[in-house]
Amino acid sequence: MTLYAVYVLAGLVFALWLARQWTRRHASCERASRPRELANAELVYMEKLFRIRAPIRLVAKADRVYRLPGGSLVLVELKTRSTNRAYPSDIIQLSAQKVAIEHQTGEVVEPFAFVTALHPTSPRRWRFHRVRLLDEGQVIALAQRRSDILARQADPTYASSARACAGCAFRTRCDRFESQA
Numbered sequence: 001m002t003l004y005a006v007y008v009l010a011g012l013v014f015a016l017w018l019a020r021q022w023t024r025r026h027a028s029c030e031r032a033s034r035p036r037e038l039a040n041a042e043l044v045y046m047e048k049l050f051r052i053r054a055p056i057r058l059v060a061k062a063d064r065v066y067r068l069p070g071g072s073l074v075l076v077e078l079k080t081r082s083t084n085r086a087y088p089s090d091i092i093q094l095s096a097q098k099v100a101i102e103h104q105t106g107e108v109v110e111p112f113a114f115v116t117a118l119h120p121t122s123p124r125r126w127r128f129h130r131v132r133l134l135d136e137g138q139v140i141a142l143a144q145r146r147s148d149i150l151a152r153q154a155d156p157t158y159a160s161s162a163r164a165c166a167g168c169a170f171r172t173r174c175d176r177f178e179s180q181a
């Protein structure tokens with residue numbers, strides 16, 4: 001074996017070792033980010049895009065999808081945030097994923113899901129929130145309302161909680177606060 005071949009072989013072995021280390025670290029990070037209820041579930045999709053045209057046109061990207069021992073699927077949405085809670089927008093996102101996955105794959109997705117929040121300054125501090133998803137009719141109604149508002153066929157309403165306005169990018173243009181300006 002020439003010296004060149006020895007270098008190439010050593011490089012290959014090193015690359016394989018690095019790949020194995022990365023895979024191990026990634027797998028242990030994925031395990032740590034699982035809610036306890038999914039300890040025995042199988043990870044079936046990661047960051048996977050689903051597209052459907054009916055009953056509504058929908059494109060939804062699922063962070064993680066697990067299969068329970070009974071065969072049904074459970075969705076997990078990963079968020080980096082300092083607040084320890086799940087938001088209504090998380091539930092809408094996950095509910096849209098459920099509709100897209102069920103129609104594209106024909107599989108059953110559980111009506112509950114998890115929002116897994118990682119604190120930005122405390123790595124490894126995962127917090128899990130189990131949420132109940134909207135049913136298909138509610139998702140379709142939301143999508144229809146959005147189209148109607150964009151087409152100016154329906155009037156938008158203010159956020160139900162004024163606390164939602166604190167970080168809103170449209171706050172300076174929103175008439176909710178006109179009388180206070």
Ligand code: SF4
Nearest residue numbers: 158159165168171174
């Ligand atoms: S500031 Fe206006 S647009 Fe923004 S969330 Fe509140 S009500 Fe909605």
